[in-house]
Amino acid sequence: MRLFTVGPVEMFDVVKAVRAQADSVPYFRTKEFSQLMLETDELLRRFANAGEGTKTVYLTASGTAAMEAAVMNCVTEGDRLLVINGGSFGQRFVDICDIHKIPHDAVKLEYGEALDAAKLAPFQNNDYSGLLVNIDETSTGQLYDIKLLSDFCRKKNMYLVVDAISSFLCDEFDMAGNEIDVVIASSQKGACISPGLSMVLLSKRIIDDRVMKSNIRSLYFDFKDYFKNFERGQTPYTPAVGICIELSASLKMIERTGLERHLKNIADVAADFREKIKALPVSLPEFPLSNAITPIIFKEPIAYKVFEFLKDKYGIFVNPTGGKMADYSLRIAHIGQTSKEDNTMLVEKIKAVIDEMTV
Template identity: 60%
Template sequence: MRLFTIGPVEMLEEIKKIGSNNVPYFRTTEFSKIMLESDRLLKKFMGTAESSRSIYLTASGSGAMEAAIMNCFSMQDKLLIINGGTFGQRFTDICMIHKIPYEEIILQPGEALTTKHFIPFEKHSFTGLLVNIDETSTGQLYDINLIAEFCQRKKLYLMVDAISSFLCDPYIMDFYGIDVTIISSQKGLCVPPGISVVVLNQRIFEERVQYKDVQSLYFDFKSYIKNFERGQTPFTPAVGICMQMSKALNLIAEEGLEVHLDHIAAVANDFRQKIQNLPVKIPEYPLSNAITPVIFEKNIAYKVFQVLKEKYDIMLNPTGGILHDRVLRVAHIGNTDVEDNKELIYYLEKAIRDVNSHD
C-alpha cells in the first residue's frame, strides 16, 4: 500500500529499520542522552529557546491538546478559539468538557481567515487564543502574523496546535510569541503515531504551569518537566517511537532544515500544478505544504478513494462531515517526491474514469 496520507506517512527505510529492532530498556543514561539530544534538535527546528520546557506524552495529538489546556487554563479564563474544521472543533469540545469559557471564530468551508474575523472580538476580554495553525481537515494554513499581532496587542497567551505544520511549513515559535506548541510524531516527524510533544515557553511555565493544580496523575506537566531534567518521563513512553524520532531529527539535521522544508514545498507545488488537468480544483485559501485538499466537481470523492485503495493500492485521506463526497486530501510528507506525484496523478485520473464509467 502506497501512502499519500498526512499521518501515518510513507516512512523512510532508515526509520522502518529501527522499528524492526528490539525496543531497548529505557531507564538508562544512554536513553536519557538520546532524549535530551532529540529535545535539543526539536527546539532548534521549532525556533524556541533551550529554556522552553518539553513534555513527551505517550498519547495522540488530541491527548496533548487536552493536557495542554488542563495545565495552562482554568474556569477563570476566557479563550478565543479559531474553529475552521474538525480540530478547531476539538479545542472547543475540550474547553466545553473542562468548563472553560470560550468564544469562537467559526469559518465556513472554503472561507479564509482574515483580519475581519477578529474585529468583533476587539473589545472583548480574553486570556488566551487557541488555534490549529494548519487545520488538518481542510489544509488551510492560517496567517500566523495576523494571529500573533492580535495576541500581542491583547496580551493573550497563544497556544498553537502545529501537529500538521511543524517540519512541513516554516515555524518560529519565539519570534511569533507562541507560548505553547503541540506536535505529534506521525505528521512532520514522519514516524509512527504514539508520541506527542507539548513545548512551553518560559513565560507560560513561570506564570501558569508551575502553579497549576492539575486534577490528573498522568497529565500533570510538572512531573514531566521535573523528570525530563534527566532525560526521562514519569511514565513509560513509547520507547520504540522515541528511537525513531531521534533518527528522524538527526536526518533533518544532516540535511538541513531549510533543505528539508524546501523539498516538501516543491513536492506540494508540483502536485498542485499537475492536478490542474483533472476535473478537480483546490481551495483558494492559503495551504500548508503538508497537504492539498482536492475538491471534485461531482460528489465522487469517497468513491474515488475506495477505487484507489482497493484497485490501485494507493491510500489518500478521505474527509468527514459535509465534505465526505466532495474532498480528498493528499499529503506531501514522508518518503515521497515529484516522481511519486506522476504516479499518483496517473492513478487518480484512472480512478475518476472508473467511477464515472459506473455512474
Template identity: 55%
Template sequence: MKLFTVGPTQMRKEVMEVGGELVPYFRTKEFSNVMLDSDRLLKKFMHAEENAKSIYLTASGTAAMEAVIMNCLTSDDKVLIIDGGTFGHRFVQLCDIHEVPYERVVLSADEQLMEKHLRPFENVGITALLVNIDETSTGQLYDTQLLSDFCKKTSAYFIVDAISSYLIDPFNMEKYGIDATIVSSQKGLCIAPGLSVVVLSNKLIKDRVENNQIHNLYFNFNEYLKNFQRGQTPFTPCVGICMEMNKALHLIDEQGEENFLNHIDMVAKDFREKVKELPVSIPAFPLSNAVTPVIFDKPIAKKVFEILKDDYDIYVNPTGGEREQYVLRVAHIGDTTIEDNSMLIDYMKKAIKKATEDLE
C-alpha cells in the same frame, strides 16, 4: 503500498530500520541522553526560545491538546478559538468539557481567516488564543503573524496546535511569541503514531503550569518537567518511537532544515500544478504544504478513495462529514517525490474515470 496521507506518512527507510530493532530498556543514562539529544534538535527546528521546556507524552495529539488545556487554562480564562474545521472544533469540545469559557471565530470550509474576524474580540478580555495553525480538515494554513499580532495586542497566551505544520511549513515559536506548541509523531516527524510533544514557553510555565492545581496523575505537566531534567518521563514512554524520533531528527539535521522544508514545498507545488490535469479544483485560500484538498464536482470522492486503495494500494485522506463525497486530501509529507506525484495523477485519472462511469 504508497501513502499520500497526512499521518501516518510514507516513512523513510532509515527510520523503519530503527523501528524494526529490539526496543531498549529505558531507565538508563543512555536512553536519557537520546531523549535530551532529540529534545535539542526538536526545539532547534521549532526555533523555540532558549529556556523553553518540553513535555513528552505517550498519547495522541488530541490527548496533548487536552493536557495543555488542563495544565495551562482555568475557568477564570476567556479564550478565543479559531473554529475552522474538525480540529479547530476539537478545542471547542475540550473547553466545553473542562469548563473553560471561550469565544469562537467560526469559518466555513472555503473561508480564509482575516483580520476582520479577530477585530471584534480585541477588547473583550481574551486571555488565550487556541488555533490549529494548519486546519488539516480543510488544508488552510492560517496567518501566524496575524494571530501573533492579536495576541500581543490583547496580552493573550498564544497556544498553537502545529501537529500538521511543524517540520512541514516554516515555524518559529520565538519569533511569533508562541507560548505552547503541540506536535505529534506521525506528521512532520514521519515516524510511527503514539508520541506527542508539547513545548512550553518559560512565561507559560511560570504563570500557569507551576500554579495550576490539576486533578490528574498522568497529564500533570509539573511531573514531566521535573523528570525531563534528567531526560526521563514519569511514566513508561513509547521507547521504540522515541528511538525513531532521534533518527528522524538527525536525518533532517544532516539534510538541513531549510532543504528539508524546501523539498516538501516543491512536492506540494508540483502536485498542485499537475492536479490541473484532472476535472477537479483546489481551494483559493493559503494552503499548508502538508496537504492539498481535491474538490470534485460530482459525488465521487469516496469512490475514488476506495478505488485507489483497493485496486492500486494507494492511500490518500478521505474527508468526513457533509463533504465526504466531494473532497479528498492528498498529503505531500513523508518520503514522497515529484515522480510519485506523476504516478498518483495517472492513477487518479483512472479512478475518476471508473468512479464516474459507476455513478452514471
C-alpha cells in the same frame, strides 16, 4: 501499499532501518536512553526556534490528548479563551473547553472561508487570556496566518497556544519569533514516524505564569512532573520507547539534510502536485495551504468512491474528508518519503479511477 496520508505517512528509509534493526524495544531507565532523549529534545527545540527557557513534555498519547493536556495545565475556569474553529480540529479545541468548563468564544469559519483580520475584528474589544488555534486545520488544509494571530495576541497580552501537529517540520515555524507560548506536535505527521508520541513545547512565560502554579487534578497529565523527570532525560511514566528512538533518527536525518532544505523539498513536492492535478476535473480551495496537504475538490459527489477505488484497486491511501465535504473532497499529503515522480503516478491513478467511474 502506498501512503499519501497526513499521518501515518510514508516513512523515510532511515527510520524504517531503525525499526528493522531493533531486536526488541530496549530498557529505557538507563543513561543511554536519557542521553538520546536529551539530544532529541535539543534538536526539536532548535527546529521550532523555541527560545530561552522553553521546556518539552513527551506524552505517550495522541495529539488530541496533548491538546487537552495543554488546556488542563495552562488554563482555568477563570480564563476566557478565543478559539479559531475552521474545521473538525478547531471544533476539538471547542469541545475540550466545553468539557473543562473553560469560558470561550469561537471564530467560526465555514469551508472555503479564509481567516483574515475581518474575521477577528468582532472579538477585538473582548477580554481574553488566550487563543487556541490549529495552525494547519488538517480537516481542510488551510494554513492560518500566524503573524496575524501573533499580533492579535501581542496587542491584547494573550497567551498563544498552537496545535502545529500537521504543520511543524512541514511549514516554516518560529515559536520564539511569533511569541507562541505552547506548541503541540505529534509523531505521525511532520516527524514522519509511528503514531503514539506527542510533544508539547512550553515557553518560559507560560511555565512560570501558569504551569508551575496550576492545581491540575490529573496524575498522568501533570506537566510539573514531566519537567522534573526530564532534567535527567526521562519521563515519569513509561514512554513510547521505540517511537522515541524513531524520533531521534528522524530529527538527526533532518539535521543532516538541513531544516531549510528539508522544508523546501516538501514545498516543492506540494507545488508539483498542485500543478499536475490541474489536468483533472478537480479544483483547489482559494485559502492558503500548508505544504503538508492539498485538498482537491470534485465537481460531482464521487470523492469517497475515488478514495475506495484507490485503496482497493491500487493499494494507494489518501485522506478522505469528513462532514459535508465527504463526497466532494479528498486530501493528499506530501509528508515523508514522497517525490514528484510519486505525484505523477498518483495523478495518473486518480485519472484512471475517474475515467473508469464515468464510463
